[in-house]
Amino acid sequence: MLRVDNITVCYGRMEALRNVSLEVAPGEMAALIGGNGAGKTTLLNAISGLVPATGGAISWEGKALKGFAPDRICREGIVQVPEGRKLFPAMTVEENLVMGAYLPTVRKGSREALAHVYEIFPRLADRRRQLAGSLSGGEQQMAALGRALMARPRLLMLDEPSLGLSPKAAAEIFAIVRQLNQEGMSVLLVSQEVLETLAITVRGYVLENGAVAMEGPSAALREDPQVKASYLGL
Amino acid sequence: MDAVLVIQSLISGIMIGMVYALLSVGFSLTWGVMHVIHISHAAFGLLGAYLAYSLLTIYGIDPVVSAAASAPLLFILACGVYRLLIKPVTKAKEVIVASMILTFGLAIILENIMALIWKADPRIMTPAYASGALILGPFYFQHPHLVGFALSIAGIAAVYFFLKKTYTGMAVRAAWQQPEAAQLYGVNLYRISMITFALAVSTAGAGGISLALLNSFEPHSHNLWLIYLFLVVIVGGVGDIVGTALAGLIIGTITGLSMAFLPFQWVNLVTFGFLMVFLIFRPHGLFKQGA
């Protein structure tokens, strides 16, 4: 349902993405991996409308999305958990979550959604009155994911959700993401925990220097010798 | 010291303090949530006062009515100002500084446009009740003070409600803390900023009118008002609405008490001195403990 066709993104004169194409099918969980500075974040931001793409097309259920403002794209049910969490630091945890359901379309029923998020992350319920800026790293990641869930996305894009989490918390996050996917949510997962990522996704893309270097079933990528050498440290 | 004097000084001090708070609340809002120090805020307040003055002297319309009527007018005007002037500088590296310089220029322009329209002569807002008072025992509640006080409570409550209880208000706060993320969750940055700015400016109108009920005003009066804006906002904490109201209360109390207990010559000095000491010990306003 999400199709990215041959898009290019430039920062000034530097091309961060070159003719990148990608697809996420309904209900699918796809992986996007790549080294530092490969352009993963840039790609997610281009889909979300935060950075303008030149050339190519982005379409969502057949509808062309390119050139739309981020708030418009959010309205389509495409929600990103941004790199570095990007919480609203001077707002409480609960306000952060409520902000997730800002769009009028999802505002109704946000009460249930909130309860659901607290159920998934009881730690957030404990800290609901604390300012998000003073949360620990892991707590912030939970809040960011919780906020995204409040928007009840149809496509959830996660940018390195396990960054800075304890192994246990990271595993939990992966488990939750996996479960969300099993409940029918489409997911595009960017992560440096390549092994785990490829384990829970169906298909994967490898981005190198702003271009797609490889794509295919995750299981196949995991066995690929080049992936093994460059990304798995084996 | 005589109790009646003390209480009477406090009564008027506090009521006037609240009027300053009303004038300041929008200033605090643009500063706190948008990082725009809106130097021409008081000039817009003064514009509201002049409009109300003209409506009163020409059509006999009560300033309280004008305060309500000027709000949408200033709102629209402020939307235009935002679109044309403020928006371009929100991309500056240091928005606070750039916005200050820009709106300083705007304040000069507004001041002199007002001087051209209304002339430099001082004006006084004198509705029928201008120098009346409600008398309770030995105490006088001067009508202009009461009106200003009431407008202040209403205006500040409205802003508070907007920020804390409406989705738009929450989006405003979110957007200025983390614009990228806010956009990702459906916030239209441009619209939100414009609304915030315009709302702030429209409260300035009510503040200016209330202040004009208390003192005479001239095209340059906004310069003086601006100083009070800074004081109130800083004592209350930038962007803190409840703090702003309390700051009005506190500054009013200090002025009132020093009026009652000190030679008048020392009142202003003590007020500013106190504020300085206050800031040294509570550098982030009333509530915030520090970043």
Added chain:
Amino acid sequence: GAGKPIVIGGSLPLTGEFAETGLWIERGMRYWAEEVNAKGGLLGRPVEFKIYDDQSNVGKAVTFAEKAITVDKVDLLFGGYPGTAARAVMAVAEKHRRVYVSMGGHMKSFQQGYTYSFGAPPLMGEWWYEGFFQWLNTVPADQRPKRAAVYTINNPVGLSLQDSINRWTKYLKIDVVINEKYNSPLTDATSLIVKAKQMNCDILFSNGFFPDGVTTVKAAKALDYNPKAIVQGIGSVVPAWVKELGKDGDYVFSGTVLHGMLNYPGNDKLNAYVKKRYKLPAYPLYFGFGYVWMQTLQQGVNGAKSLDQTKIRDWLKTHQVDTIAGPMTFDKYGLPAPINFATQIIDGKAELIFPKNIRTKEPVYPKPAWKK
């Protein structure tokens, strides 16, 4: 035959804090020029102004005075405003040997030894209440106020006003129960009035400018404070006092050196002009000042028959000038004999009440209680 115009230069506060007054002075000056040019000019040459806006900034007033003198090489200087600016510009005029006719900056400024400066007439705080006190002296002793509350703005004007109050209250045996200064801005006068009321002061001196004067009088009304007399410094001479304050401004006493009802030639013309042009009942004080300073300078030039500044000065020091403020001769300080007429605002007009021979209305004393 019109020769090269005579250029008269200097600066006025046309914008900023003192713009209102500066603009009235300018209007008065321009009216004078209109009149002179209509009559064939000065020394047979038309007159023309070169006016800079000093933005109510004293530093700028000084540099613009120097610009007028040294760059524009103007023929004459005109007098600036406010007193702080005049105080600084008087020194410049002296150094450049230029005649400088202005309001000056009260007595102290004329005592600095400047020989080219004239107060013609000055706005002299020290003299401001003379007329009022002389009138009060004519009131039977038992009807005079007994206890005074004196509130004075803490600036050169206010400080100079205290001089006559101290002298006269002693002489008239009025107890000064409250004698306090305040720094502007005076945002609220409630406490001032409550104090005066509690101390049973039956005369209130509000020695301030327009904004604080208004605040004080409005508080007096709101708080039902009814002394026998309210005396206001120079706030009540601004046209806005009667125009804006309306009835509440009534019965306030003050003084003046100029007044449209004075029986000196020229006043009628000025009044008629102002009535037609600005719809005011009488010319505002500073309009008159702008005019009368130029009038003095004009007579100095005519008397000296030259634009030579020293000659003009010497002529002025030795001859009498006849102005809308009456005839004046100047002493070594450049000052005329003390001038002051007592005024009271009655029915929205500043009436002359003393000396008796020029009286336009009977004073209203004691002041009627506030009507609500």
Added chain:
Amino acid sequence: MLTGKKITKRFGGLTALSEVDFEVRRGEIVGLIGPNGSGKTTLFNVISGIHRPEGGDLFFAGRRITDFPPYKRAQLGIGRTFQIVRPLAGLNLVENVATGVLYGRKQGAGAREAREKALEILAFTGLTEKARRFPDELVLEDRKRLEIARALALNPEVLLLDEVFAGLNPTEIGSAIELTFRIRDAYGTTIFMIEHVMKAIMSTCSRIMVLNFGIKITEGTPEEVANHPEVISAYLGAAYAAC
């Protein structure tokens, strides 16, 4: 060399650190792990002087530094990085690092020497090509390297590294591990590091401390810690233990 005794730190009602004792000896690489929010960063903030502890004492090289302001501790030789990177915005990389050199432990360097030294450190951390760029133009990994470079500029005796491995893929982690050893060997710096990446911490640290809810639950060699039941249940999780 760096010792803490009964360090307690509260935020309002929350006790972020509760009577924590620790010791880092010269030349060691010591790890600090614990669940998110267990107080690791807070401990670093207390050591570097950003937070003032409510209780306990800190000693460095035999001196009690509990009451020292942050800059004095840095001058004595405690360098640190920030978990959420905080480069000096508006200054390019050389300036970022050179500032540290100017004020660092070997003071008295002139502006030119400082730049040279800064370039040397940038080379050491692999940032030579980006030396003239500004921090906001860098990717996260490079910003983390900048954090390290800036801390090294002080010529520190002990370096506090807060999650400098986060966000790296396994291969990149390999080179970061190598950098860690190089720092110790080239600068003779003692290292105290917070890390969630087990691979990194297991292969670099000689000793690991574990915090949970602000309490030190255990301390020992990597193997000991990894097999500690409480560490497994609170931190590593069942999945990790399984593999």
Added chain:
Amino acid sequence: MKKAPLIAAAIVVVMLAAFPFLSPEVYYLSFMFSVFMYVILASSWNLIGGYAGYLSFGHAAFFGIGAFATAKMAALFELPPVLTILAAIPAGAIAALVAIVIGYPCLKIRGPYFAVVTLCFAFVVDLAVKNIEWLGGAEGIWMRIMDVQEKLSRSIMYEVMLILMVATLAVAWWVGRSRLGAGLRAVRADEEVAETMAIPTANIKIQAFVLSAFFPGVAGGLFAYYLTYIHPDVVFSINISILIVLMAMFGGGGTWLGPIIGAVILTMVNEGLSTFARAEIARIIYGTLFIVVTIFMPDGILHFFLKRNRGR
């Protein structure tokens, strides 16, 4: 390459110093005097406001303290002209001393709060001078006129202010390149991080603040003697404080050249517009200048051109 700007600066200074010998009209000397003065004020302000990012909105206080201290010393000891001019130096020292006392508590306060504390400070000083008669009170102080020909006296004031300006700019230049400057920039970027980089932030902020108060203090003393009559309203004016900030920021805060550009442009434009027929319109044009420049060069004039040079 390094020498070229130094030579250029030296040439400019020599030319400026030679200007009075061309026997210009007094006004031009006075006008340049005020240009120098504002360059001094903006550049000194820049030491704390630009480099360290501590926006002082009360710098007129130091200017005024210098002015009143000089006038008071001149009156107290009946100083002759030369000594009156020299008295501006101890007056500057007094301003610097006040800066230490006031800076110690105030510099702990960051951002806009610091701006307002300094604003309050300026009011407090202003009102204190007005209320304390010994300091001149609300009456102000007259000074003895320099008893020489006008052109000569203005030339002397011009040269003295020029010397002060050169000294200020030299110090600003030195600070910008020194260890102190590097520390201040770090403070501006992130004070907490600066501390962990071994920078004694409290200490260097005070240093910068004291320097930034000293030169305005001396300039205030010279200004007092230039006017020969000073009043608190004149030298403690909030307008001066604000103008100083605007000049530095307008030109480009945190750089050496920025405040100079800002001060020169704004002083000249303002002066030029005062000649304009309709005063209000002139002010509107002046206001528009701020708006236009900020919209097109939001980070100040200098930064705009620097960025151009970087080719981005």
